Amino acid sequence: VRAPPSNVAWRTVSDPGRRLPADALDELRAIVGDDHVLVDAERLVPMSTDWTGRFVGRAAAAVRPASTGEVAAVVGWARRRGAALMTQGGNTGLVGGATPLHGEVLVSTSRLNSVTVVDMASMQVTVGAGVTIEAVQQHAERAGLRYPIDFAARATATVGGSIATNAGGVNFVRFGGTREQLLGVEAVLGTGEVINDLRGLRKDNTGFHLASLLCGSEGTLAVVTGATLRLVPRPAAVLTALVGFDSAHSAIAAGHLWVARSTRIEALELMRADGVGLVCEQFALPTPLRAAAYLLVEVAGERDLDEELHELVECTDGVTGSAVAADESARRRLWRYREDHTLAINRLGPPLKFDITLPGAEMQPFVDSIASQVRGVDDEANTWIFGHLGDGNLHVNVHATTDAAGRIESLVFTEVSRRGGSISAEHGIGVAKRAFLHLRRSPAELAWMGRVRAAFDPDGVLNPHVLLPHE
Ligand SMILES: Cc1cc2nc3c(=O)[nH]c(=O)nc-3n(C[C@H](O)[C@H](O)[C@H](O)COP(=O)(O)OP(=O)(O)OC[C@H]3O[C@@H](n4cnc5c(N)ncnc54)[C@H](O)[C@@H]3O)c2cc1C
Numbered sequence: 505v506r507a508p509p510s511n512v513a514w515r516t517v518s519d520p521g522r523r524l525p526a527d528a529l530d531e532l533r534a535i536v537g538d539d540h541v542l543v544d545a546e547r548l549v550p551m552s553t554d555w556t557g558r559f560v561g562r563a564a565a566a567v568r569p570a571s572t573g574e575v576a577a578v579v580g581w582a583r584r585r586g587a588a589l590m591t592q593g594g595n596t597g598l599v600g601g602a603t604p605l606h607g608e609v610l611v612s613t614s615r616l617n618s619v620t621v622v623d624m625a626s627m628q629v630t631v632g633a634g635v636t637i638e639a640v641q642q643h644a645e646r647a648g649l650r651y652p653i654d655f656a657a658r659a660t661a662t663v664g665g666s667i668a669t670n671a672g673g674v675n676f677v678r679f680g681g682t683r684e685q686l687l688g689v690e691a692v693l694g695t696g697e698v699i700n701d702l703r704g705l706r707k708d709n710t711g712f713h714l715a716s717l718l719c720g721s722e723g724t725l726a727v728v729t730g731a732t733l734r735l736v737p738r739p740a741a742v743l744t745a746l747v748g749f750d751s752a753h754s755a756i757a758a759g760h761l762w763v764a765r766s767t768r769i770e771a772l773e774l775m776r777a778d779g780v781g782l783v784c785e786q787f788a789l790p791t792p793l794r795a796a797a798y799l800l801v802e803v804a805g806e807r808d809l810d811e812e813l814h815e816l817v818e819c820t821d822g823v824t825g826s827a828v829a830a831d832e833s834a835r836r837r838l839w840r841y842r843e844d845h846t847l848a849i850n851r852l853g854p855p856l857k858f859d860i861t862l863p864g865a866e867m868q869p870f871v872d873s874i875a876s877q878v879r880g881v882d883d884e885a886n887t888w889i890f891g892h893l894g895d896g897n898l899h900v901n902v903h904a905t906t907d908a909a910g911r912i913e914s915l916v917f918t919e920v921s922r923r924g925g926s927i928s929a930e931h932g933i934g935v936a937k938r939a940f941l942h943l944r945r946s947p948a949e950l951a952w953m954g955r956v957r958a959a960f961d962p963d964g965v966l967n968p969h970v971l972l973p974h975e
Contacts, residue, residue, distance in 0.1 A: 694961020754822025
């Protein structure tokens with residue numbers, strides 16, 4: 505495996521040199537308190553760099569409000585001062601959407617961390633935007649329930665960030681994404697107004713569902729300060745298996761068959777031998793069963809899970825072997841082969857990241873051809889393919905030489921678009937894909953998104969350089 509040079513040109517490094525005048529900082533201190541206005545480089549540098557290391561900016565300052573009222577006051581300050589804000593949760597986003605490339609003032613949600621008692625009668629919980637996904641999961645579990653959003657960044661990613669990006673994750677195939685769990689939000693709009701609907705009514709047809717609109721808006725319409733989330737019952741049993749296949753073709757065909765046959769699949773992840781090999785190499789893990797491709801499958805329910813899994817594997821062509829997790833620690837070990845892909849790939853240097861959805865029938869031809877097409881542009885490129893097969897969502901990561909990056913981005917996005925797919929399945933657009941949004945959204949849709957944005961944020965103070973392309 506060839507690692508790309510560390511100084512890759514598609515890394516975007518920007519220090520606009522914007523610093524706030526003393527009186528502007530004093531006004532912020534008066535809102536959030538002296539200790540919660542950060543200006544020192546030591547604190548700002550990590551907050552100004554994205555998780556992948558591809559985007560490196562420089563915030564003018566960071567503020568840590570502790571309440572919705574303080575957030576509203578910060579938004580009011582930005583409007584008066586003509587300053588740009590950028591909301592930041594756990595900073596685990598993968599598209600540069602929380603990286604202050606234009607000297608924005610970061611609004612950290614780390615102190616919006618309230619958690620209410622789980623409402624057992626309605627199976628829901630209300631939390632602050634800065635609470636991590638893992639904390640919500642653990643809180644729900646202590647009440648005997650489950651929060652069904654889950655992904656590898658769970659310990660750091662926040663509820664607010666997951667709402668802003670409409671995060672999907674490994675259980676999407678069964679429960680849908682964040683939007684499906686979102687019953688209500690509290691948020692400060694770009695106008696400075698607060699909307700608050702944390703009543704958590706499952707059925708409520710009283711006009712526009714603003715929580716759904718904010719979900720996936722990537723911080724461009726509002727700062728989410730709290731949310732009411734749907735919880736689900738915990739299954740009595742979970743069975744996890746790693747199944748090896750003689751080809752990616754067989755694995756994809758099996759995945760489609762299994763989803764059509766079983767109602768109990770909770771996760772269905774595709775990996776290839778090169779990606780699993782890289783994870784093993786980077787984290788000194790033992791090689792699992794030898795195969796050209798793998799499916800990590802999880803079924804959950806009350807009983808007969810062994811039988812269910814056995815029947816699924818029995819009816820499938822191309823299986824070379826399987827390993828079933830007998831207990832929770834074995835389950836976690838199997839999941840590492842999948843969850844550590846992102847980290848292992850990043851260790852070789854920031855890749856070009858493509859997070860795409862394809863119609864089911866296009867999956868196979870795309871997987872068969874994309875690596876060689878990329879090599880046609882850059883014969884030194886390495887293409888890694890893995891992802892949430894059950895949702896038609898692939899993560900394609902490419903390590904390439906510097907001057908080929910732009911051409912590879914165009915190639916992959918155009919190919920996805922030609923096949924009727926989406927250029928972002930779950931990570932969002934951020935700054936990384938703004939220039940390609942027109943491949944998925946029509947001119948009319950883009951114009952209407954711009955109008956909606958202008959209505960929520962007339963002065964353009966919230967994440968002004970994220971999501972929508974420039975005029
Ligand atoms: C190892 C790894 C695995 C991942 N796996 C998945 C996966 O399986 N599925 C998936 O969907 N994502 C995945 N991600 C991406 C990421 O974790 C999610 O997008 C997550 O939801 C981001 O949450 P965050 O708190 O870190 O947000 P941040 O990175 O801080 O911000 C992301 C965006 O949301 C905005 N934002 C943050 N908080 C708020 C708020 N309170 N109000 C308004 N806007 C806000 C930011 O301005 C930015 O535009 C993964 C990331 C990593 C590093």
